[in-house]
Amino acid sequence: MNSDIKELLKKSQLSVTASREKILQLFLEQEGALAHGDIEKKAGEKFDRVTVYRTLQTFVEKGIIHTIPTSDNSIRYALCKDDCASGHHHDHHVHFVCNECNNTFCLDDVVTPTIKLPSGYSQEHIEVVVKGVCKHCS
Amino acid sequence: MNSDIKELLKKSQLSVTASREKILQLFLEQEGALAHGDIEKKAGEKFDRVTVYRTLQTFVEKGIIHTIPTSDNSIRYALCKDDCASGHHHDHHVHFVCNECNNTFCLDDVVTPTIKLPSGYSQEHIEVVVKGVCKHCS
DNA sequence: AGGATAAAAGCAACGCTGTTGCAAAAAATA
DNA sequence: TATTTTTTGCAACAGCGTTGCTTTTATCCT
Numbered sequence: 001m002n003s004d005i006k007e008l009l010k011k012s013q014l015s016v017t018a019s020r021e022k023i024l025q026l027f028l029e030q031e032g033a034l035a036h037g038d039i040e041k042k043a044g045e046k047f048d049r050v051t052v053y054r055t056l057q058t059f060v061e062k063g064i065i066h067t068i069p070t071s072d073n074s075i076r077y078a079l080c081k082d083d084c085a086s087g088h089h090h091d092h093h094v095h096f097v098c099n100e101c102n103n104t105f106c107l108d109d110v111v112t113p114t115i116k117l118p119s120g121y122s123q124e125h126i127e128v129v130v131k132g133v134c135k136h137c138s
Numbered sequence: 139m140n141s142d143i144k145e146l147l148k149k150s151q152l153s154v155t156a157s158r159e160k161i162l163q164l165f166l167e168q169e170g171a172l173a174h175g176d177i178e179k180k181a182g183e184k185f186d187r188v189t190v191y192r193t194l195q196t197f198v199e200k201g202i203i204h205t206i207p208t209s210d211n212s213i214r215y216a217l218c219k220d221d222c223a224s225g226h227h228h229d230h231h232v233h234f235v236c237n238e239c240n241n242t243f244c245l246d247d248v249v250t251p252t253i254k255l256p257s258g259y260s261q262e263h264i265e266v267v268v269k270g271v272c273k274h275c276s
Numbered sequence: 277a278g279g280a281t282a283a284a285a286g287c288a289a290c291g292c293t294g295t296t297g298c299a300a301a302a303a304a305t306a
Numbered sequence: 307t308a309t310t311t312t313t314t315g316c317a318a319c320a321g322c323g324t325t326g327c328t329t330t331t332a333t334c335c336t
Binding site for chain 1: 234237253256258260266269270273
Binding site: 153155156175191 | 321322323324325333
């Protein structure tokens, strides 16, 4: 399983380091999304704040994780599916935020709908965030 | 026109002060949404940062404005329509972010679609943010 | 209109988040 | 293993948003 992590890093043309392995492992273990603060806590103060920031940045650039917009000024990150290539994110799925446990999930099977825009507006990307109660809390 | 602003404040059970009048006026003049930073700049350094923060907070609580989620950790605010009551926001419209001018608009006529969620998930609120090019930039 | 009371503004200070430059350490390459 | 390249950790900094407290302003009442 650890070799899977190393493989994924190499496939993304990244050198294999302790912090990258650890952070990637956290994402693989976690069902929902993670904010920067969560990662710092879960990593157990082993890594510098700056390292975590830079690692997340790198992962986003390489298409390993993607960001999820929130209303409360805290960016959350989640693993990308296989069809996410470097620079081209295809995470056209709906994100779900649970009001009970406050976790964020990627609903990979729920595709973002098509929106009919007023004339003059062109659509390039669409973000859908649904709030409610998740299956674990209901 | 100034009396309109005073009326709106009174209707929301807020005392009429210079900063509230000024900030509300900025929203009425502006077509798109405003971030905290925009307001500080446009207000012309007349008001303390803290006052702006507290005023925005108050306006959100009273249902005068609503927040728009973004991917870049900068909360934006826009005027609510008349059917927004205190605590109960009914801004079920789509938000649009222009990649050219970087403005955010409320597409009041575009209602958020219905999403079919997996079993176990219950939907309470839905946020849709479309990115592309707005009518002014195309 | 003027004084009492309640609310908001301004100020100072603080904590948190995210960034940058640079030196030390670790990983890749050969 | 030695060399080069990348990454890490450290220190410092800027910006955002918050809190406590005092002063100022708005509202209310007679």
